[in-house]
Amino acid sequence: MEKFDMAVIGAGAAGMMCAAVAGQAGRRVVLLDHAAKIGEKIRISGGGRCNFTNLHAAPAHYLSENPHFCRSALARYTPRDFIGLLESYRVGWHEKHRGQLFCDVSSESVIHVLKAECDAGRVSWRHPVRVHDIARGGAQARFTLSTDAGAIAADALVIATGGLPVPKIGASDFALALARAWDIPVVAPRAALVPLTFSVAEWAPFAELAGVSIEVGIQTGAGRERGAFVEDLLLTHRGLSGPGVLQISSYWTAPAPIDIDLLPGRDAGAELLAAKSTSRRQLATLLADWLPARLAGVWADVAGVPRDARLADLPDRTLRALGQALNGWRLHPAGTEGWRKAEVMRGGVDTRALSSSTMEAKSCPGLYFIGEAVDVTGWLGGYNFQWAWASGVAAARAASRQAV
Structure with a gap:
């Protein structure tokens, strides 16, 4: 021995x-x-x-x-x-x-x-x-x-x-x-530092956007277990990945939601109302200035607003609601990609x-x-x-x- x-x-x-x-x-x-x-x-x-x-x-x-x-x-x-x-x-x-x-x-x-x-x-x-x-x-x-x-x-x-x-x-x-x-x-x-997945029904509108990336504010949890980051987010076929999502995954536990601010540091509702008073642009065209173009089009669809709708023709309440959704996109992950993808x-x-x-x-x-x-x-x-x-x-x- x-x-x-x-x-x-x-x-x-x-x-x-x-x-x-x-x-x-x-x-x-x-x-x-x-x-x-x-x-x-x-x-x-x-x-x-x-x-x-x-x-x-x-x-x-x-x-x-x-x-x-x-x-x-x-x-x-x-x-x-x-x-x-x-x-x-x-x-x-x-x-x-x-x-x-x-x-x-x-x-x-x-x-x-x-x-x-x-x-x-x-x-x-x-x-x-x-x-x-x-x-x-x-x-x-x-x-x-x-x-x-x-x-x-x-x-x-x-x-x-x-x-x-x-x-x-x-x-x-x-x-x-x-x-x-x-x-x-x-x-x-x-599993932690791991991509998040969603139900087929919840993710269906976004599955086609795999590969789209954007910097966001993202948070979940409460108290000592609250995580909040401003990092890049990556859309995948099954859900979300990228540094921001990996960070938040360490704090997330089912069935808690995650909240995503697609325009961190900006008041989307106020900017939409301001644009309405000065522009004849279509909503989807304006959103494409703020978001990746593919995401902008799908976002208009999910919001129930025609892509070719002009800002001037949309009620203020619709623009405020859209702004709130852009600053507070709430999602409920179904789970994670597990040990195979966890860091x-x-x-x-x-x-x-x-x-x-x-x-x-x-x-x-x-x-x-x-x-x-x-x-x-x-x-x-x-x-x-x-x-x-x-x-x-x-x-x-x-x-x-x-x-x-």
Whole structure:
């Protein structure tokens, strides 16, 4: 049986970061993963350029049933820390939109850095290998892992196996199943950062508009669970996608509606009335100045106003109602595209069962959960990778101190 100070299960963003930091602190670390290719979620993110962090990452950008949990880890490992790591390897990067940072060349650069950091810490790799069973309280160490590569003993065990999205790249419920088996509470998982779908009847007028994109204001929920964004929306054959919809999906729960402002920052009713007094234009022609042309025509149809109707011929009440609808398009999603299209998982191991400073399970000394496996879900735009780096570092530093 091989003996290590720490075993990390899951060679993704959080797992590699954790293993590297612990290894470089002098701990003997083994990193295990069931996949032949490690870091696949890093590889496919950001269109192949990895949106590796966000300059503005702060606790307000994360959702959890325990909303203050993420503060400690995020404060102790910041976006600037990860930028510094990339720059030490001369990895070029650029800001694309609202603090979102991407690699100049390829997401492979991030994987290379993490692998190199693990090698600098003399981390032992075991992949592809499956962990069949984990026993607690052995004679040699706190944990004994039964794997395809033989038995492994470790004093600290870090679970970094991620969540359920994108099953085609090897997503699994390993972390959730282990937590439940060891009586550690789990917040029910659901797909997040995911397109929304609608009933055939509700979406029939808009199905032909697949591919149309527009910046909108979009919101749903209430109180702490209220989300409101101004982002691009994309119409699809089955419903809505695009950054704005992905953001709001993390806040949406059935049967709540979502509200969309097609003209954010503008009073559509007032502008329609003003145009009526100065123009002989047709309604559809005017709407095409404000909306994508295809959407403008369908919007007139849905509103029950003939496309060739002139503004001057329409009653003020009709224009006010149309304006209200443009600023407050209310829809009732039927569901989401599910794990197949989700970018992250909402829910996970209940953070109230973990230490916010160390990520260690309160009921099981030496056991840590990090990254997406934990009930901490970031906004779209690099926030979830920053949580992976920060939580991985927090666990590594804590476990390393305990081993001294």
